[in-house]
Amino acid sequence: MPNSNAKFHRGGREASRRELVSRSLQSAQHCLEEHDFGTAYAHYLLVLNLAPELKTSVKETFQFTLFKWAEELDSLARIQDLFNCYEQALELYPNDEVICNSMGEHLFRMGFRDEAAGYFHKAVKLNPDFADAKENFYRVANWLVERWHFIMLNDAKRNLTYLKAIENAVRSGCSSVLDIGTGTGILSMFAKKAGASCVYACELSKTMYELACDVVAANNMEREIKLLHLKSLDIEIPKHIPERVSLVVTETVDAGLFGEGIVESLIHAWEHLLLQPKPKNQEVSAGNYGRVIPASATVFGMAVECKEIRRHHRVGMREVAGVCLSNSVQFFSPTYAFAGSEETVEPYTTEKLSRIPGGYIPLTEPCQVMTVDFNDLQELKSLATRKPWKLSLPVTGGGILDAIVVWFVLQLDDEHALSTSPSEETCWEQAVYPVQGLPDYSVKTGDTVMMEVCCQDCYLKIQKISSLTSECGMDFGDRDNTLSLGNEAELCNALAGLQTTSKQAGSSQVCVLESTEIALLNDIPYHECFKAAMSKVLLSLNPSKDLQSMDVDGHGSGINLQENQNKGSLDEAPDPLYILDVSEGFSILPIIAGKLGPVRAYSSVEKEQHQAALNIISEANHFPKETLEFWLSHLEEESVVLQRPKSDKLWSIIILDVIETSGLIQQEVMEKAAISRCLLHSGGKIFPQYVLVYGMLVESESLLLESAVQGTEPTLGFNIAPFINQFKVPVRVYLDLSTLPCVPLSKPAELLRLDLMNPLLNSPSREVKVQICKSGRVTAIPFWYHIHLDEDHTLNTSDESSHWKQAAVVLDEPIPVQVGDELVLDVQHHKSNISITVKR
Numbered sequence: 069m070p071n072s073n074a075k076f077h078r079g080g081r082e083a084s085r086r087e088l089v090s091r092s093l094q095s096a097q098h099c100l101e102e103h104d105f106g107t108a109y110a111h112y113l114l115v116l117n118l119a120p121e122l123k124t125s126v127k128e129t130f131q132f133t134l135f136k137w138a139e140e141l142d143s144l145a146r147i148q149d150l151f152n153c154y155e156q157a158l159e160l161y162p163n164d165e166v167i168c169n170s171m172g173e174h175l176f177r178m179g180f181r182d183e184a185a186g187y188f189h190k191a192v193k194l195n196p197d198f199a200d201a202k203e204n205f206y207r208v209a210n211w212l213v214e215r216w217h218f219i220m221l222n223d224a225k226r227n228l229t230y231l232k233a234i235e236n237a238v239r240s241g242c243s244s245v246l247d248i249g250t251g252t253g254i255l256s257m258f259a260k261k262a263g264a265s266c267v268y269a270c271e272l273s274k275t276m277y278e279l280a281c282d283v284v285a286a287n288n289m290e291r292e293i294k295l296l297h298l299k300s301l302d303i304e305i306p307k308h309i310p311e312r313v314s315l316v317v318t319e320t321v322d323a324g325l326f327g328e329g330i331v332e333s334l335i336h337a338w339e340h341l342l343l344q345p346k347p348k349n350q351e352v353s354a355g356n357y358g359r360v361i362p363a364s365a366t367v368f369g370m371a372v373e374c375k376e377i378r379r380h381h382r383v384g385m386r387e388v389a390g391v392c393l394s395n396s397v398q399f400f401s402p403t404y405a406f407a408g409s410e411e412t413v414e415p416y417t418t419e420k421l422s423r424i425p426g427g428y429i430p431l432t433e434p435c436q437v438m439t440v441d442f443n444d445l446q447e448l449k450s451l452a453t454r455k456p457w458k459l460s461l462p463v464t465g466g467g468i469l470d471a472i473v474v475w476f477v478l479q480l481d482d483e484h485a486l487s488t489s490p491s492e493e494t495c496w497e498q499a500v501y502p503v504q505g506l507p508d509y510s511v512k513t514g515d516t517v518m519m520e521v522c523c524q525d526c527y528l529k530i531q532k533i534s535s536l537t538s539e540c541g542m543d544f545g546d547r548d549n550t551l552s553l554g555n556e557a558e559l560c561n562a563l564a565g566l567q568t569t570s571k572q573a574g575s576s577q578v579c580v581l582e583s584t585e586i587a588l589l590n591d592i593p594y595h596e597c598f599k600a601a602m603s604k605v606l607l608s609l610n611p612s613k614d615l616q617s618m619d620v621d622g623h624g625s626g627i628n629l630q631e632n633q634n635k636g637s638l639d640e641a642p643d644p645l646y647i648l649d650v651s652e653g654f655s656i657l658p659i660i661a662g663k664l665g666p667v668r669a670y671s672s673v674e675k676e677q678h679q680a681a682l683n684i685i686s687e688a689n690h691f692p693k694e695t696l697e698f699w700l701s702h703l704e705e706e707s708v709v710l711q712r713p714k715s716d717k718l719w720s721i722i723i724l725d726v727i728e729t730s731g732l733i734q735q736e737v738m739e740k741a742a743i744s745r746c747l748l749h750s751g752g753k754i755f756p757q758y759v760l761v762y763g764m765l766v767e768s769e770s771l772l773l774e775s776a777v778q779g780t781e782p783t784l785g786f787n788i789a790p791f792i793n794q795f796k797v798p799v800r801v802y803l804d805l806s807t808l809p810c811v812p813l814s815k816p817a818e819l820l821r822l823d824l825m826n827p828l829l830n831s832p833s834r835e836v837k838v839q840i841c842k843s844g845r846v847t848a849i850p851f852w853y854h855i856h857l858d859e860d861h862t863l864n865t866s867d868e869s870s871h872w873k874q875a876a877v878v879l880d881e882p883i884p885v886q887v888g889d890e891l892v893l894d895v896q897h898h899k900s901n902i903s904i905t906v907k908r
Contacts, residue, residue, distance in 0.1 A: 135170055165192075202901075203898070206797040219495040243264055245259040246269070247269040249272075252283050256268075256280075268309050271298075321476075323474075323498055327528075337360070365477065365479065371463070391656055397577045400581070403417060403504075418498065428473075432462060471503055472530050477489075506535070515535050515538050588654075594863060602660070603664050605858075648722045651725045731872060732801055761851055762853070766813060768848050800848075805852070820834055830897075833897070838890065840886065845882040846879065851875060851904070891906055893906060894907050
């Protein structure tokens with residue numbers, strides 16, 4: 069009898085459970101219909117906890133509910149609730165790649181790149197064919213493991229030089245070692261291999277720390293090297309390491325030497341982590357004293373002429389496609405010292421000068437800028453407080469002063485050094501300080517280039533660059549001492565007479581543009597092509613007398629345009645045509661459009677400084693105020709940029725940014741095109757109308773070395789490649805095909821068509837047969853674009869004048885080919901990602 073009662077109670081509980089599950093499912097469905105995603109999500113949680121057997125059947129609906137509720141929580145800034153929801157979901161579906169990927173996307177948007185990478189990586193492992201997760205992982209991998217890690221680890225000369233210097237130090241008595249900023253752990257393993265008894269290594273990046281743990285374990289050193297997930301400034305004795313060490317090794321240097329914080333790290337190390345330094349000029353055992361590798365550095369610099377640097381940092385003309393760029397606007401790139409930014413801006417860019425398009429011309433001899441002794445605590449401390457000092461470089465060859473280029477020699481010890489000079493075969497780039505704000509950039513032999521040098525905010529800064537003509541007749545004293553500048557009073561008088569832009573900048577609008585935006589402004593064919601294509605559309609839509617007198621060839625004037633428009637208003641003013649430019653960043657295309665007749669041109673630039681500059685340029689071109697408007701100021705919700713100009717109007721032209729400067733397709737461009745097609749009136753156009761993707765097969769050792777670590781040989785036998793190569797990405801961006809070291813093995817071939825006006829012509833995948841015209845090994849497939857604004861007006865992103873760079877797919881394994889062979893390429897387009905694989 070008791071058994072039958074128990075069965076009855078169990079049966080009753082089961083019936084109640086089924087009833088509750090059924091009601092909760094009905095309630096969840098009702099809430100979804102009412103768009104009450106939060107309550108629907110709560111009902112699904114209850115269902116899945118009560119009835120795990122339903123996981124498969126409700127999975128898709130649960131995912132949809134989760135994502136919708138997460139969007140709401142995100143918009144309400146309820147971040148903790150959002151993450152709680154995802155944690156609950158992942159407890160129910162721990163191996164669901166879609167939920168993992170979505171969690172990663174939220175983390176990435178909030179700036180948690182390390183954590184996002186973990187979820188993207190897990191999603192890719194769960195489903196290697198999940199395109200969204202792969203694209204996300206590749207995007208975040210570039211942030212987490214910077215590409216220079218691959219290049220440096222493949223630099224066998226650099227690795228061997230560090231190994232020998234560390235071996236010398238350990239043999240001389242340095243038995244305890246701290247590796248600051250260990251990265252993959254290679255310097256720590258060098259120290260252990262050299263015989264150090266105690267080795268510690270610290271790494272701040274979570275991704276790199278975990279990577280180093282895997283690498284050290286794979287090389288059977290996990291018990292001999294203590295890895296710390298810390299910034300070196302946070303290491304304490306005896307909390308993290310038992311006592312002071314006798315050797316610090318580090319390579320926390322960037323192209324400008326100090327940009328990764330080596331001075332601050334070493335000041336702290338000398339004060340808190342290292343044994344006292346060895347007394348100078350005394351023969352004593354090294355083991356009782358502290359030292360640093362690298363021991364010192366010497367910084368060199370020279371002035372150069374370089375067209376490529378110039379076009380990325382100075383606007384080279386005052387008129388673009390018939391638009392006058394007002395003298396009241398001063399354009400600068402972010403490196404300009406007087407750009408007015410309150411943030412700490414890196415004062416230099418970096419370039420590999422040996423591969424810069426068009427090359428460079430030295431205008432001066434290389435000059436020693438400064439030296440620094442990393443084993444001298446007082447010298448390190450004095451760097452940050454030292455007043456700026458003046459430096460002069462005699463001009464040895466005439467030309468245009470475009471930049472000061474800086475490199476250094478890193479003296480690891482008395483015997484071993486590494487140079488980052490542009491004339492060396494090195495993995496390093498050079499620091500470039502673009503010259504901006506001078507009234508005249510031309511220099512001739514006998515002139516002098518003047519500048520100020522200081523170490524500030526952890527950066528080597530070279531500023532107030534100017535030129536002094538030989539007519540000044542100044543005596544710069546003994547050139548053996550590069551900092552000696554002769555009579556100081558004479559120098560001050562001469563400097564006071566120099567023209568600078570500081571006064572000019574005060575009376576004009578300063579407009580700071582990214583270097584890519586300046587290169588775009590300097591791209592004359594780009595603007596002329598858009599001008600011709602826009603005028604063609606506008607003429608077809610409104611062939612009135614006003615439009616027929618447009619300034620199509622750039623010979624008319626804005627004054628005549630305004631007169632035409634005023635005259636037209638006395639009769640019957642034609643309805644304006646509406647043009648929307650949703651290009652990324654600064655664009656003068658709306659102003660070019662405004663010169664083509666009675667139009668309302670809308671710009672989507674966001675920054676107030678950029679809007680002010682465009683307004684000044686509009687006034688300089690005598691535009692009526694209503695000609696140029698800023699679209700975002702008309703929108704209630706900035707995320708919905710693509711909508712009608714007015715309730716009863718449609719757009720004549722919508723300009724979309726299709727290709728990123730990096731050489732990739734912009735994200736969501738096809739989705740934007742689909743919306744844009746619905747917003748065009750009859751005869752209206754999207755620019756560009758279609759894009760053709762071109763590519764060719766090449767052999768390039770450089771691309772291999774920059775994309776993945778090539779086995780154990782460059783890392784001197786240590787097993788690092790399989791671990792860091794998890795973060796390799798198949799596509800290299802920001803390439804210059806004109807200077808890329810490569811051998812073309814085929815002719816260019818059309819790979820894909822992306823049609824923004826006629827989507828029926830698009831295909832998500834295509835097979836392309838490519839004929840081999842030269843024997844070799846196919847290692848990569850560079851690709852670029854022909855951007856067709858219409859059938860008559862095309863831009864080639866590989867042209868010399870183009871502001872765009874190119875990209876390349878790097879193959880996992882090189883493919884040997886012979887002349888006459890034919891390879892079949894499988895080209896896929898998913899969202900903004902192009903994948904190109906070779907079919908075997």
